[in-house]
Amino acid sequence: MSSKLRLALVQLAVGKSKLDNVSRAVQKIKEAASEGAQLVALPECFNCPYGTQYFAEYAEPVPGESTEAIKEAAKENGVYVVGGSVPESEGGKVYNTCTVWGPKGDLLAKHRKVHLFDINVEGGICFRESDVLSPGNSYTTFDLPQCKVGIGICYDIRFAEMAQVYSKMGCKLLLYPGAFNMTTGPVHWELLQKGRALDNQVYVGTISPARDTSATYIAWGHSTLVNPWADVVATTEHEEGIVYADLDLDYVQKVRQMVPLGSQRRGDMYEVVTKK
Numbered sequence: 001m002s003s004k005l006r007l008a009l010v011q012l013a014v015g016k017s018k019l020d021n022v023s024r025a026v027q028k029i030k031e032a033a034s035e036g037a038q039l040v041a042l043p044e045c046f047n048c049p050y051g052t053q054y055f056a057e058y059a060e061p062v063p064g065e066s067t068e069a070i071k072e073a074a075k076e077n078g079v080y081v082v083g084g085s086v087p088e089s090e091g092g093k094v095y096n097t098c099t100v101w102g103p104k105g106d107l108l109a110k111h112r113k114v115h116l117f118d119i120n121v122e123g124g125i126c127f128r129e130s131d132v133l134s135p136g137n138s139y140t141t142f143d144l145p146q147c148k149v150g151i152g153i154c155y156d157i158r159f160a161e162m163a164q165v166y167s168k169m170g171c172k173l174l175l176y177p178g179a180f181n182m183t184t185g186p187v188h189w190e191l192l193q194k195g196r197a198l199d200n201q202v203y204v205g206t207i208s209p210a211r212d213t214s215a216t217y218i219a220w221g222h223s224t225l226v227n228p229w230a231d232v233v234a235t236t237e238h239e240e241g242i243v244y245a246d247l248d249l250d251y252v253q254k255v256r257q258m259v260p261l262g263s264q265r266r267g268d269m270y271e272v273v274t275k276k
């Protein structure tokens, strides 16, 4: 089995038309596949502008129209797709949900954002996802032929414990569809990604919508892949585009041999414990 993986991070321009957003996403999956991508990842809220005023209006069941379109695109192009996220309606609640599709159109995983984005930064941004969204309560991984992958959505990246759990589960790649903003993005986006990668000695990818300066929530962009050494492998600015990155999963092992954190951890002093 090859240790090489070609990953495409789709920094999608997302507007108010759900139909346009979804058809752009489908088009980008096709384009990425034609460039040899084996795994294509979309941003958080790829079918909906990011904002609490939009989530209920755009919400749909999963599977539903947006995720079915992504499923078909995965199947038609024979690629794995991490379907960013969509507002998902179920049982009178709305979740921020990522679906993962295999190359035969099989649903491999579904992740509901665990940590809701509620912050209030003086002179910057105030946002309360919990006003309209409910949190998920589970970890989400899926298997590629090359490695196990762990999924988080945006704010989930701030919680180091979740990434540690994924690493303990054997993930070598963590993907975070996300939409950071113009207050936290410039300082925290890449730093958090590098932190998760370095601490856990894994690849970490982030996938943002493109920046729309006319939107109520302005995304930072900068979809990026960082390697287990915390080097930026591939990145971009804030316009729409596809970031391609070639991963070598053997490199994870190499870094772990050079800096053997796994065997040096003091389990007699501390431990990350999963409760669910």
Ligand SMILES: NC(=O)CCC(=O)C(=O)O
Pocket (backbone or CB within 6 Å): 044, 117, 153, 154, 155, 156, 158, 178, 179, 180, 181, 184, 185, 188
């Ligand atoms: N969509 C989100 O969860 C945004 C998270 C974010 O911007 C942050 O600073 O954290």
